[in-house]
Amino acid sequence: MGISGGNFFVAETGSVVVVTNxxxxxxxxxxxxxxxxxxxxxxxxxxxxxxxxxxxxLPRSATGQSISNYVDILTGIKGEGxxxxxxxxxxxxxxxxxxxxLAGELKEALRCIRCGACMNHxxxxxxxxxHSYGWVYPGPIGSVLTPAYxxxxxxxxxxxxxxxxxxxxxxxxVKIPLPDLxxxxxxxxxxxxxxxxxxxxxxxxxxxxxxRPALYALATRMAVRLLSWMGGRERLIHRLPLGxxxxxxxxxxxxxxxxxxxxxxxxxxNRGER
Ligand code: SF4
Numbered sequence: 001m002g003i004s005g006g007n008f009f010v011a012e013t014g015s016v017v018v019v020t021n022x023x024x025x026x027x028x029x030x031x032x033x034x035x036x037x038x039x040x041x042x043x044x045x046x047x048x049x050x051x052x053x054x055x056x057x058l059p060r061s062a063t064g065q066s067i068s069n070y071v072d073i074l075t076g077i078k079g080e081g082x083x084x085x086x087x088x089x090x091x092x093x094x095x096x097x098x099x100x101x102l103a104g105e106l107k108e109a110l111r112c113i114r115c116g117a118c119m120n121h122x123x124x125x126x127x128x129x130x131h132s133y134g135w136v137y138p139g140p141i142g143s144v145l146t147p148a149y150x151x152x153x154x155x156x157x158x159x160x161x162x163x164x165x166x167x168x169x170x171x172x173x174v175k176i177p178l179p180d181l182x183x184x185x186x187x188x189x190x191x192x193x194x195x196x197x198x199x200x201x202x203x204x205x206x207x208x209x210x211x212r213p214a215l216y217a218l219a220t221r222m223a224v225r226l227l228s229w230m231g232g233r234e235r236l237i238h239r240l241p242l243g244x245x246x247x248x249x250x251x252x253x254x255x256x257x258x259x260x261x262x263x264x265x266x267x268x269x270n271r272g273e274r
């Protein structure tokens with residue numbers, strides 16, 4: 001028995017479309033006697049013409065190719081006298097929370113065609129890598145889908161794993177407004193009081209400080225100097241008291257010993273002198 005995924009299931013013809021660059025799916029779907037195709041319910045598209053449209057987007061956004069090396073459109077079992085193909089074919093459509101997502105405010109995330117463009121362009125993903133996201137889907141779309149499927153209380157940090165710079169929203173070929181969806185998840189966390197007490201207390205302290213510019217400048221000047229000193233000669237911080245999450249799995253690069261405002265001020269001054 002060969003088990004494959006399916007990039008698209010076509011309602012019009014009962015076909016499964018499998019896209020690869022390695023040909024592994026072609027082997028799996030044609031050699032064994034039984035072929036089982038598994039995919040989420042959101043992968044069903046109405047017609048082959050829709051597949052043609054989506055196939056113009058998928059490889060271009062994923063790997064920059066105009067077409068993948070292998071695109072298999074498999075419709076039914078092999079005919080009489082045919083050498084290749086399965087004798088039995090089964091489709092498994094997975095819901096696993098998708099109907100709930102479709103009924104909620106994150107439904108646009110179900111348009112995803114898994115091209116990976118959002119993660120390849122995400123500055124957070126580029127720095128932390130895929131495993132840090134802790135579940136099946138990494139990157140910005142993972143930060144939306146994971147809380148949507150397993151519950152936001154089980155993926156508390158993922159909506160925060162974004163600068164909301166909108167690189168992901170710009171490159172997404174199916175125009176999923178990823179920063180908006182991440183913001184909605186943050187709102188849900190806030191409304192349900194899910195953020196930890198120390199984070200809320202920290203933010204309250206920060207907002208008190210932020211409206212007192214002189215005190216803010218003094219506090220940030222002291223903080224960056226302390227962090228810079230902690231970096232030592234290596235310029236790496238191995239352990240950060242009260243911020244262990246930043247150094248649990250890797251060292252944190254030490255910041256410059258000056259605040260952004262100090263550096264910007266110096267640059268302006270230098271320009272004026274030149
Ligand atoms: S969200 Fe958009 S850019 Fe990201 S993988 Fe899905 S289709 Fe591609």
